[in-house]
Amino acid sequence: MAKKVAASKAGDGKGGKKIIATNRKARHNYSILETFEAGVVLVGTEVKSLREGQASMADAFATVDDGEVWLRNLHIPEYHHGSWTNHATRRNRKLLMHRRQIDMLVGKIRDGNLTLVPLSMYFTEGKVKVELALARGKQSHDKRQDLARRDAQREVIRELGRRAKGKL
Numbered sequence: 001m002a003k004k005v006a007a008s009k010a011g012d013g014k015g016g017k018k019i020i021a022t023n024r025k026a027r028h029n030y031s032i033l034e035t036f037e038a039g040v041v042l043v044g045t046e047v048k049s050l051r052e053g054q055a056s057m058a059d060a061f062a063t064v065d066d067g068e069v070w071l072r073n074l075h076i077p078e079y080h081h082g083s084w085t086n087h088a089t090r091r092n093r094k095l096l097m098h099r100r101q102i103d104m105l106v107g108k109i110r111d112g113n114l115t116l117v118p119l120s121m122y123f124t125e126g127k128v129k130v131e132l133a134l135a136r137g138k139q140s141h142d143k144r145q146d147l148a149r150r151d152a153q154r155e156v157i158r159e160l161g162r163r164a165k166g167k168l
Helices: 044-051 101-113 138-168
Strands: 018-022 030-040 061-065 068-071 093-096 115-124 128-135
Touching: 018 128, 030 115, 061 101, 068 101, 101 115, 101 128
Parallel strands: none
Antiparallel strands: 018 115, 030 093, 030 128, 061 068, 061 115, 068 093, 115 128
């Protein structure tokens, strides 16, 4: 499991956590059961493009093939100062995890109706990491319940704020 690191200034290269991209739809479409941190195998121009803050996780997903975890459909645009050595924008990228974590993921994915969803990509201590989630897809009625619960919570907070202002 990933250790929590306090956020530092963007791009200082020393510790901290600089978010590159997030998958905002993931928490809406999936129920998150467990999260993992994985390293990503990248080529030089991909890292340079990520340092400029360019990436899209909208269609990204992860799979386990032959005991290795792969991140698929992640879009990292070409580095604009690159040459013929530029990378393919949507190539499959290998994720680095411990063997026991991969074996545990394989077991859980086979047992239940679960999938691996990337939640965010970030720099930590100069290395690119991906936060993966073991998730179960939500049905449309589950999404409606979550929206209703969020709206009710927002109304409660507003009402408490109104009452606190009235007493002052």
